[in-house]
Amino acid sequence: MDETTFLRHIAYDSVIFGFSGEKLxxxxxxxxxxxxxALPGGFMQRDENLNDAVRRGLRERTGLENIYLEQFxxxxxxxxxxxxxxxxxxxxxxxxxxxxxxxxDRFISVAYYxxxxxxxxxxxxxxxxxxxxxxxxxxxxxxxLDHAEIVAKAVQTLRENLERKLVGTNLLPxxxxxxxxxxxxxxxxxxxxxxxxxxxxxxxLGLLQRHEKQFLGKAHKAPFLYSLGD
Amino acid sequence: MDETTFLRHIAYDSVIFGFSGEKLxxxxxxxxxxxxxALPGGFMQRDENLNDAVRRGLRERTGLENIYLEQFxxxxxxxxxxxxxxxxxxxxxxxxxxxxxxxxDRFISVAYYxxxxxxxxxxxxxxxxxxxxxxxxxxxxxxxLDHAEIVAKAVQTLRENLERKLVGTNLLPxxxxxxxxxxxxxxxxxxxxxxxxxxxxxxxLGLLQRHEKQFLGKAHKAPFLYSLGD
DNA sequence: TTATTATTGTCGCATTTTGAGACAATAATA
DNA sequence: TATTATTGTCTCAAAATGCGACAATAATAA
Numbered sequence: 414m415d416e417t418t419f420l421r422h423i424a425y426d427s428v429i430f431g432f433s434g435e436k437l438x439x440x441x442x443x444x445x446x447x448x449x450x451a452l453p454g455g456f457m458q459r460d461e462n463l464n465d466a467v468r469r470g471l472r473e474r475t476g477l478e479n480i481y482l483e484q485f486x487x488x489x490x491x492x493x494x495x496x497x498x499x500x501x502x503x504x505x506x507x508x509x510x511x512x513x514x515x516x517x518d519r520f521i522s523v524a525y526y527x528x529x530x531x532x533x534x535x536x537x538x539x540x541x542x543x544x545x546x547x548x549x550x551x552x553x554x555x556x557x558l559d560h561a562e563i564v565a566k567a568v569q570t571l572r573e574n575l576e577r578k579l580v581g582t583n584l585l586p587x588x589x590x591x592x593x594x595x596x597x598x599x600x601x602x603x604x605x606x607x608x609x610x611x612x613x614x615x616x617x618l619g620l621l622q623r624h625e626k627q628f629l630g631k632a633h634k635a636p637f638l639y640s641l642g643d
Numbered sequence: 644m645d646e647t648t649f650l651r652h653i654a655y656d657s658v659i660f661g662f663s664g665e666k667l668x669x670x671x672x673x674x675x676x677x678x679x680x681a682l683p684g685g686f687m688q689r690d691e692n693l694n695d696a697v698r699r700g701l702r703e704r705t706g707l708e709n710i711y712l713e714q715f716x717x718x719x720x721x722x723x724x725x726x727x728x729x730x731x732x733x734x735x736x737x738x739x740x741x742x743x744x745x746x747x748d749r750f751i752s753v754a755y756y757x758x759x760x761x762x763x764x765x766x767x768x769x770x771x772x773x774x775x776x777x778x779x780x781x782x783x784x785x786x787x788l789d790h791a792e793i794v795a796k797a798v799q800t801l802r803e804n805l806e807r808k809l810v811g812t813n814l815l816p817x818x819x820x821x822x823x824x825x826x827x828x829x830x831x832x833x834x835x836x837x838x839x840x841x842x843x844x845x846x847x848l849g850l851l852q853r854h855e856k857q858f859l860g861k862a863h864k865a866p867f868l869y870s871l872g873d
Numbered sequence: 874t875t876a877t878t879a880t881t882g883t884c885g886c887a888t889t890t891t892g893a894g895a896c897a898a899t900a901a902t903a
Numbered sequence: 904t905a906t907t908a909t910t911g912t913c914t915c916a917a918a919a920t921g922c923g924a925c926a927a928t929a930a931t932a933a
Contacts, residue, residue, distance in 0.1 A: 420652045420749065420751075421651055421652060422650045422651060422652055422653055423652055423653065423719075423751060457719070457751075459749065460721060461721065462719060462720045462721050462722075463717065463718075463719025463720065463751060464719070464720075466719075484716065484717065486714065487693065487714065487717045487753045488693075489653075489687070489692060489693025489694070489696075489753070490692045490693065490694075491690060491691065491692055492692075519650065519689065521650075521653060521687075521693060521753075523717045523719070523751075573807070577803070590881095591881090591882095592880085592881085607920090607921060607922060607923095608881090609882090609883075609884085609921085609922075609923085609924095610920065610921060610922075612881095612882075612883085613883085613920090614919095614920085626929095628929075628930095629929090630929085630930070631879075631880080631929070631930065632877085632878055632879060632880090632929065632930040632931050632932095633878070633879040633880040633881070633928070633929060633930075634879080634880055634881045634882080634927065634928040634929060635880090635881080635928075635929060635930095636880080636881060636882090637881085637882085820910095821910090821911095822909085822910085837891095837892060837893060837894095838910090839892085839893075839894085839895095839911085839912075839913085840891065840892060840893075842910095842911075842912085843891090843912090844890095844891085856900095858900075858901095859900090859901095860900085860901070861900070861901065861908075861909080862900065862901040862902050862903095862906085862907055862908060862909090863899070863900060863901075863907070863908040863909040863910075864898065864899040864900060864908080864909055864910045864911080865899075865900060865901095865909090865910080866909080866910060866911090867910085867911085
């Protein structure tokens with residue numbers, strides 16, 4: 414990780430959303446011996462597309478390829494330049510050496526959000542952090558720098574996009590029921606939706622394909638499974 | 644303009660929209676002796692907020708303060724790194740010296756669009772360019788690098804935001820008629836809108852204040868003037 | 874075998890929103 | 904005083920939405 418590999422002043426942060434079946438969750442990292450919580454982020458290699466750098470980081474953190482990813486804002490205030498915080502993180506990891514000094518300079522951060530299937534992810538911390546865990550969206554720890562603001566803007570953008578694209582399916586397995594999809598919408602929007610109306614609207618888009626029924630051994634009618642694309 | 648003033652690798656580009664009364668227009672710059680057309684852009688000072696850097700550039704180019712400004716995407720592909728083009732621009736301006744070498748490095752560009760009142764702007768070129776003029780949105784010259792893609796994404800984002808916010812008024816003077824506002828919408832969306840329906844919807848938002856009538860000396864009923872905010 | 878339970882797919886109806894034409898009002902001109 | 908072009912507003916049909924209802928059904932209990 415030397416300064417000739419990466420572009421100076423440019424970082425990215427990612428808000429990684431997952432859905433547990435009930436609540437919307439976000440992947441948060443904790444740095445060694447500092448008590449600092451942060452969004453997963455990283456730097457851009459000199460010969461690498463910005464989007465590819467983010468995908469590379471997500472792959473390392475989640476093990477997943479082909480993630481649904483959307484860039485939503487670039488944060489560039491001077492106020493987010495706090496070298497003493499990065500210094501603290503580096504020192505807590507035993508990095509006092511010259512090759513890391515470039516990380517103490519000012520950065521702007523391009524922010525992305527990702528939607529992934531909660532169940533096929535094993536969160537993996539990076540070299541500087543000792544954990545990488547799911548947190549309920551409404552029970553996040555105190556995040557460093559402007560990361561709380563980044564999360565807020567991610568949620569806002571996700572809500573706006575939810576009404577335009579059929580995006581919620583990325584938080585579910587390939588086959589899902591309409592009730593599961595509705596619960597995703599409810600978790601994102603933070604409100605209950607009428608079952609009949611939701612069903613009519615989603616099916617009316619003509620974007621879902623119906624498959625065989627899902628028998629869960631429950632004492633009631635079994636729902637159909639659906640997948641994206643017809 | 645030396646390399647210690649600005650952050651390396653970071654630029655911005657702005658898509659500045661104006662409305663002539665009929666068509667949507669964009670401000671385009673032409674570089675001296677090169678035949679190259681480009682969006683107005685610039686660099687970020689080391690002690691400056693990203694948004695402030697863009698406002699500074701807009702002020703220099705249009706003379707306006709308090710412009711409606713929206714960040715919409717950050718372009719970071721390797722393919723947009725073409726040092727020979729910047730080299731050509733610098734040489735055409737007689738800048739062969741070391742202090743400009745940092746401009747030949749790779750840049751990512753944060754893109755903004757601005758909505759301004761066409762009538763109170765005198766476009767002003769910068770040091771490297773010899774003109775700065777309005778072009779009809781559907782008659783743009785060939786733009787350098789990925790600037791055509793930037794314009795396309797700006798238009799797409801503007802259309803999406805048009806339905807959410809009452810944003811078209813920024814392209815008009817403080818007082819305007821509903822017909823003028825409708826023509827702005829039609830120019831942005833690229834389609835005719837029904838007069839009665841448009842009027843009902845806009846007034847139904849309750850965001851416009853009605854003022855005295857506008858008498859233009861035309862042989863027909865005079866329209867009311869409106870302003871934003873009640 | 875038959876009733877019970879919980880949930881699903883879908884329908885119907887009232888309400889709201891939207892699309893499109895119509896018509897009187899009116900500012901200037903003929 | 905009639906004509907012209909455009910405005911503000913209305914009405915009616917069509918489409919979309921909100922919300923409850925009801926039969927269907929998969930498993931369990933009686």
